[in-house]
Amino acid sequence: MKILIILLGLFLFFSELPQLQAQYFGRNKPRYAEFDFRVLQTPSFDIYHYIDNEELLFDLANQSELWFRSHQRILKDTIRSRNPLIFYNDHSGFQQTNAIESFVGVGTGGVTEALRNRVIMPLTISNQKTFQILGHELVHAFQFNMILRNENMSAENLRNIPLFMIEGKAEYLSRGRNDPFTAMWMRDAVMRDDIPSIRNMSNPRYFPYRYGHAFWAYLTGTYGDAVIPPLFNHIAMYGMEQAFSRVFDRPMKEISDEWVNTVREFYSGLYDSDEFGAVGRDIISAETAGQMNVSPAISPNGRYVVFLSEKDLFTVDLFLANASNGEIIRRIASSARFSDIDHMDVIESAGTWSPDSRTFAYVGFKQGRNVLITVDVETGRRTGEYNIPQLAFFSNPAWAPNSNTIALSGLKGGIPNLFLFNLDNRQLRQMTDDRHSYLLPAWSQDGNKIVMSTDRVSQREGMIEGRWTHNLAILDIQNNEITDLDLFPRVDNLNPVFDEDDNIWFLSDRDGFRDIYLFDTESDSVFRQTRIFTGVSGITSFAPALTIARRVPRVMYNVYEGGNYSLFSARLDAFMRIPVDRNDVNTEGAGQLPPVGRVAHSLSDGGLSRIVIDDFPDTLSFEHLPFDPRFSLVAATQSMGIGVGVGGGAMNNGVMMGGGVQLLFSDILGDHLLFTTLFLNGEIYDIGLIGTYLNRKRRINWGASLGHIPYRTGFSSLGMEEFPGTDVLVPVVRTDLLRIFEQEASIFARYPFNTRMRAELSLGTSYRSFRLDRFTDYYDQSGRFFLGRQREKIPIEGDVILGGVLIRKAFTHNVGTALVGDNSYFGLTAPMLGYRYRLSYDRFFGGYSFNSVVADGRRYFYTAPVTFAFRGFHYSRFGTDANNYFPIFIGQMGLVRGYELSGRELNQRYGLLVNQVTGSKVILGSAEVRLPFTGPERLAVISSGFLASDLNLFFDIGVAFNDYDNITFGSGREGESVVLMSAGLSLRVNLFGAMILEPYYAFPLREGGSARFGLNFIPGW
DSSP, X not given: XXXXXXXXXXXXXXXXXXXXXXXXXXXXXXXXXOOOOEEEEOSSEEEEEOOOOXXXXXXXXXXXXXXXXXXXXXXXXXXXXXXEEEEESSHHXXXXXXXXXXXXXXXXXXEEXXXXXXXXXXXXXXXXXXXXXXXXXXXXXXXXXHHHTOTTOOHHHHTTSOHHHHHHHHHHHHHOSBOHXXXXXXXXXXXXXXXXXXXXXXXXXSOHHHHHHHHHHHHHHHHOGGGHHHHHHHHHHHOHHHHHXXXXXXXXXXXXXXXXXXXXXXXXXXXXXXXXXXXXXEEESTTTSOSBEEEEEEOTTSSEEEEEEOTTSSSOEEEXXXXXXXXXXXXXXXXXXXXXXXXXXXXXXXXXXXXXXXXXXXXXXXXXXXXXXXXXXXTOOEEEEEEOTTOSEEEEEEXXXXXXXEEEEEEETTEEEEEEEETTTOOEEEOOOSSOOEEEEXXXXXXXXXXXXXXXXXXXXXXXXXXXXXXXXXXXXTTTEEEEOXXXXXXXXXXXXXXXXXXXXXXXXXXXXXXXXXXXXXXXXXXXXXXXXXBOOOSSTTSOOEEEOSSSSEEEEXXXXXXXXXXXXXXXXXXXXXXXXXXXXXXXSTTBOSOOSSOOSOHHHHTGGGOOTTOOOOGGGOEEEXXXXXXXXXXXXXXXXXXXXXXXXXXXXEXXXXXXXXXXXXXXXXXXXXXEEEEEEESGGGEEEEEEEEEOSSSSEEEEEEEEEEEEEEEEEEEEEEOTTSOOXXXXXXXXXXXXXXXXXXXXXXXXXXXXXXXXXXXXEEEEEEEEEEEEEEEOXXXXXXXXEEEEEEOOOSOEEETTEEEOSSEEEEXXXXXXXXXXXXOSSSEEEEEEXXXXXXXXXXXXXXXXXXXXXXXXXXXXXXXXXXXXXXXXXXXXXXTSSOOEXXXXXXXXXXXXXXXXXXXXXXXXXXXXXXXXXXXXXXXXXXXXXXXXXXXXXXXXXXXXXXXXXXXXXXEEESOTTOXXXXXXXXXXXXXXXXXXXXXXXXXXXXXXXXXXXXXXXXXXXXXXXXXXXXXXX
C-alpha cells in the first residue's frame, strides 16, 4: 500500500510538469519552408508536388507509369487504387517531410511507408539517380501492397522477410543484373573469401542492398523472374527455410551453397594476380582512420588532403591530413562540433580548395537549404558561410584556379544545371539551361574550361538497359559552349579532373571494372591508368573518388577493398598508361552479376531493357487537381482483457475489464495529426480518453490536447462490525477505493531554431474531482468464510490528503516555457557523444500557486573505446504551494543510486529521517565512464549481434531539500537536508529496443553504508 501511495504521489507530481509530458530532450525536424503542394492524377498515381515546370512534372509522371508497368508485369500484381507519390524538389526539402516520422539523413534516397503506401522522395542532380530511386521505391510500394492488402497476411508477415530480400529485390528490379557497382562489392567478397550464405546474409556485416541485389540476380538468373512473386509471398507466410523448400522443392542450404559457388567461380575466373594491383601507397586506411575514408580533395600545392571519414564512429567528419604520409593533422568540420549546421553533404560531394591552399570549402545543410562553408585549414576556424538564394540544393563545389569563383552542380526548381558562384560579390551565374545532369565539375589550369560528367548524349540517344549513362563534356567559360567527348560510349564515365598539362583523368566502367583512365588532349588518345580487381570508387557510384594537385604531379584516389574505403597516393608518372581504343566497351564482363551465360528469362532480357523513356502513356489522361489533404484514419491498435473474480476478500468479486484503443489520423503529407486514446482499467468509472491534435505545416509546430484521466488507489483496514440486520459482531475487511479524475486541456507550441535547439511554450488547465467507494466484506467469527459485501459511495466535499500530500478539488492553470538543446549521439544504451540541455520555467496558479524551474545540462566526451559522461541537474519549486506536493526522494530511480526510501533503513543505517532526503528542490551531479560491452564489433569489447550492453562506472551526488540555506554534507540535525553520494558499477542492457534495463551495484558513500544491488528501467542519462 505504501508503494501505491508513493507511485501515485510521484505521478501526480510529474503530471504538473508540462515539460515532462512533452519530449524532454530529442532533436528536432524543422519545417523551414512551406511547400505549396498540388496534385497531378495519372492512371496509377496521385502525384503530390510543387513543381512549376510542367515538362519536368510530366516526365516524372511518365517515368512513374513506366516503372509501374514494368513491376506489374514481373510481380504479377497490381495496386488497385491510385498510389500516393510525393515529390520534393530537392533533398533539402525532402529532409523536412512530415509524411514519415523518422529523421531523413543525407544518405536517404527515398522512403516508402507502409501505412498509406506513400512513396516519398526528392529529385536529385542526376536524372538517372532520380529515375532509379523512383523504380526502387515503387518496388517497395508493390511489396507492401502484396503483404498488407492481402486478406491472408498482415504486418506481422513482414517480419518474416529479411531486409536483404526486401532491399535486394528493389535494387534488382530497378538496376538490373548489369551493375558494376554491386559487382565491385561481390568481387571484394570473393577476394576476402567472405561470400555469405543465405542464412548469414541477415548479419549486419553484409550490406543488404548490395548482397541482396546480387542474390536476387542469382535466383532470377537461375530460375527466371517468374520465381519472384511466389518466393516473396511464401517467405512472408512461412519464413525463409519453408519458403525455399516449397518454391524450389529443395533445401535452402543446397541453393545457398550453389549461390556461394556461382559467385566465387565467376569472379575468381576474372582474377589474375599479375594483372591487378593499385598504384602508389595506401596512406589512409582502416588502420589509421576509419573504415570509410572517401571524397579526397588534395590541395593545389600537394601538401594536404581533406577527406571524409567516420573515424570517430558516430559522425562522418572532414579531416585534414598530410598528403605525403597520410598523417591526420586535425578535424576541420564536424556535425557534432558545429551545432548550427544540420548536416554536412557527406555522400556524393567532396569539398574544394582555394588556389592558395589555405582555405577549404564544403557544402552543408542549414535552415532547410544548402550553404557553402569555408574554413581556414591551419586553424580549423570557419571563415565564411554563403547562402545562395536561388539554389536550395547544390553539390560538387569546384574552386577556380585563378579567382574566387566556385562551380556547382545545382537544382533550381527541381531541374539540374551547372552554376558559377562568386564568393566576392555573391553573384550566381547559370551556365546551362536544359534538362540534363551536370556532375562533378573540374577546372582547367587557366580557368577557361570546365570538364564534367553529363547525360547529354545518353538522353539524346536513349537508354541502355533502362538507364541513362554519363559521358564527359567540356564547357568553354567564354562562349558558354559545351563539347561532348566521344569516349567509351554507353557506359558511365565520371569524376573527370584536369592534370597540370590539362589532360583529363576520369573514372570509367568500360569493362565492368571501375578504373582510372587518362584522355591525352594533345594526342587525342586514351590510356588505362589502373587495373584494380575491386574498383576505384566512393560510397556510391556517383561519389567523387579521384583528385589531382594543380601544381605538383600527385594523384590521390579511393579504392574499395577488404570491405573498406582507403586512400592511395601516387605520382602522375607512376601509373600504367596502357593505350585503349576510345570505343572499346564491354558491358558483358566484370560488371555483370552471375550467373552469366546461362541466364533464365530475367529482367535484363525482358524488364529494364523494355523501358524506353519515349514510350510515354497518353498525357491527356493526366489531370491537374487542387490539393486534397485526405485526412483519414491511418492506424489503429487495441488491447483488451476481461477478468472475472469469484470468492471472498476485498475486490475479489465481479467483472473487471482492461484495455485500450489508440487511433491515429493524418493528412496525406503528415502536416496534421490527431491522436486519440481510449482506455479502460477496471470498471466503467475507469474509462479514460485523451485526444491530441498537432499541426506541423509551418515552422512553428502547435497543438492542443483534451483528456479525461482516472487514477485509482485504495486502502484496507480490519475491524469488527455488526452483521447487517443483526446485532452480532463479526470480522470485517473495509476497503476504500479512491478515484481521482483529472480533466485536462492544453495548447502548446514549439519553435525549432535548427535540428538541435528549440523553444517551447505551453498553456494548460486541469480540474480534479474524486469518487470514494467503500467495500465492507463480512466474515464469520473464524474469519475464514465470506458472508457478504456492502458497497456504498462516500461523499467527498473538499480536498483529499493522500500519503501526506494535499490533492485539491479545484482548477489549476499553468503556463510554461523552455529552451532545449540536443546534439547528442546515442550509443547502445545511452548517449556517447555531444551534449544536451534543458532550461525551463513553469507557473502554476488557481487551485495551486507555485513556480518551478529546471536547469539540466549533460556533456559526453568520446575517447575510444569509452565515453566520459557528466550531468548537472537542478529542479526547484518555489511559491505558496511549493511544499504541498509529494516530495522528491534524492534516491529515486534516475537520481542517486544505492539508497532506499525506508524510514527504518535511513534511520538505523545512516541515522537520517525521511524529510532529510526529500524535498521540493533537487541538486544533482553525476559522472560515468561508459564502455560499450557487447554489441557491434567496431564499438563493443565483445562482438555480438544479439545483445547490446554498456558497462559503466558511476559516481552520483545529490541533495533534496526545501530551503537553500539548510543543506549539509554531514550527518545533519533534524530538519537539515543531507547530501548523499554513491559510486559503483552498472550494466545497462538494451532489450531489443523495447526497454533498457540497468542492474547496478552501488556503494553509498556514508558512514554505515554497505554495497547493495539495485535495478533501473530507464535509458542512460
